[in-house]
Amino acid sequence: MKIQPVSELKTLERSVEQNTEEQRKAVLEILQNVKLEGDKALLNYTEKFDGVSQSSLEVTKEEIDEAVASLDQEMIDIISEAAANIREYHEKQKRQSWFFTREDGTMLGQKVTPLDSVGVYVPGGTAAYPSSVLMGVIPAAVAGVEEIILVSPPGKDGKLPAAVLAAASIAGVKRMFKLGGAQAIGALAYGTETVPKTDKIVGPGNIFVALAKREVFGVCDIDMIAGPSEIAVLADETGNAKYIAADLLSQAEHDPRSAAFLVTTSKDLAEKVAAEVESQLNDLPRKEIAAQAVRDYGAIYIVDSLAEGAEVINRIAPEHLEIMTKDPMSLLGKIKHAGAIFLGEYSSEPVGDYFAGSNHVLPTSGTARFSSPLNVDDFTKKSSVIRYSEQAMKENGRKISAFARLEGLEAHARAVDYRLEDK
Template identity: 70%
Template sequence: MKIVNGVDSSYLKRSVDAGTEEQRIIVKDIIANVKNAGDKALKEYTLKFDQADLSSLLVSEEELEAAYEDVDKEMVAIIEEAAENIRSYHQNQLKTSWMVTKEDGTILGQKITPLDSVGVYVPGGTAAYPSSVLMNVVPAKVAGVARIVMVSPPNADGKLPSAVLVAAHIAGVKEIYKAGGAQAVAALAYGTETINSVDKIVGPGNVFVALAKREVYGDVDIDMIAGPSEIAVLADETANANEVAADLLSQAEHDTRASAVLVTTSQVLAEQVSAEVEKQLSELPRKEIAQKSIEDFGLIVLTETMDLAIESINAIAPEHLEIITENPFELLGKIKHAGAIFLGRYSSEPVGDYFAGTNHVLPTNGTARFSSPLNVDDFQKKSSVISYSEKAFVLNGQKIAAFARLEGLEAHARAIEARYKNK
């Protein structure tokens, strides 16, 4: 890995894959076709893109039962425990409606209401991501969403991966459909004969899924447009080079555009990690992907002081940040920008990916400067509550009317003054 002194965060910025003009046209055509032809279009696209000839889009009870037979019972138990950890963590994020009564009798408050329906997109293809199911579904359930719909592209045999179905069942999904790509996003947004539309769409996908989510945003809400994965490790001389290298590669194997960065005050650690990454790369099953990621977006940043190291971390605003120092909690307060923060030697990034309970749907590409991990708030909405008292109205009515006239809105002012006339 390349070692540099200090860092210009722009070195690590990867442009968001906004797709080509041709891809955008394809996505718009797919959405229009699904809006017009419904299930027929979904099945045609599934045959074209996934080589699956479907008689039904809905996953049956028999398929769910078969999935449980296919997944090892010990693995089922692990998924159940992970789901409970995620549920427990997100339960702490719940907020309640509130109201306050002022001295003049005015009541002001906020009413929190769960969304009626949410669609969860789960990537398919050669990989299966049951963890993605849990991370997107469980917070929605905790928030109180009544209807959660899952879509995922089937394999050529017309089935979804068994582990994905088991995770969906454990998480509490009642509607699961075999549909992927931009066509599935369109179905969730606008509905078909089989799939009723939803209010919000969450979950990662390829460039066509991302473009479709952008296209339907406004008709429905979306979570975020996720970029390639990234990790930054903040370490001092107490860190273990073998472990740090393994953590860096845990993200590099995701994608050729994934970013893996070590920021350290130790020259010795920097050199050891660089050598260890090369050694471990040769033994990885996804070596080609990880190597390309390390070559293009891998970096070791050497700083003279820990304060400069933290400055570099805040400039990067990483999706995942591991702090592996002698006293990691002492540094936590200085971290301003990071999606998820892992403290200490045993808090390796995959702990959060799968089991600890925190959400692994995180802001990428520096957006941790202004956005947060997927959480319960993403599945609820807030309404203002106003009950103005007569006393407050008499005291402030003319002020309100004057403000309205300042903006040239006479009818606003008269709506206030009508109540004076009727007293």
């Protein structure tokens, strides 16, 4: 990794805006065909893109049972414990409806209602991501969503990975479909003969999935447009070079466009981390991917103080932030922009990915400046509740109609005036 001056700080604005017009046109065509042809289009695209010919897209109970039985009990127990941790964390996020009454008898409030249905997209095809199942499904279940639909691309055997099916079963998913890509997003957005239409779609995917989510936003809701993964580490001279390098590479191995930054007050640590990254890359299975990410989107910045380091972190607004200093809690208040914040040398980023309980679906590409991790609120909606009293109407009616006429909306004003006249 290169040690660079802060003046050359790289930003993280690397989103799906970097797609080609051909990719967008392809996605629009897929979405249109799914909307018009339903299951027929889904089966055709599954054969075309996934190389799987099948008559039914829905996962059967037998497939789920077979998947669960195929995994070691130890792994089932690990997934179950991770699910329990995630559920416990997200239970703390639940909001209640609330109401209050003013002295004039007016009652106001907010009614919190879970969404009716949610689609959870889980990447797949060449890999299995049971953690993505838990992170998408559990907060929706905690929120009270009644219908949770899981979709994931099938492997060459026409099945979903056993770990994905087991995680979905543990999380309580009742319906799952062997379906991926833009066509899966179209199915969840528009509904087909067998795939239910959902109110919201969550979960990461490739460029075609991201573009499809963008296109269907408005027909349904989406969580976010995810970009490449990111990590930044803020460290002082007490930082452990081996741990820091390992954590930087944990994100670099995701994608050639993943970003990895170290911001430190110690030149000695900077040099040690740079050397350690090169050393650890040597026998990394995904060496080529991680090496390209480190080369193109990795950097080490030396700052004069931890306060300046916090300012640099806020400019980066990373998806993941690790604080490895003598007193990490003292810096927490200075951090404004980060998706997830890991404090101390034992809070390695993969802890949050899999087991601690916090959600690993996080804002990327600098959007941590204004976005939050996936959470229970994302699966609910709020309705304002107003019960205006007769006394309040008498006292405030003229003010309300005057305000309406200020905006040139006479019908608004009369709707209030008629009530005043009747009294």
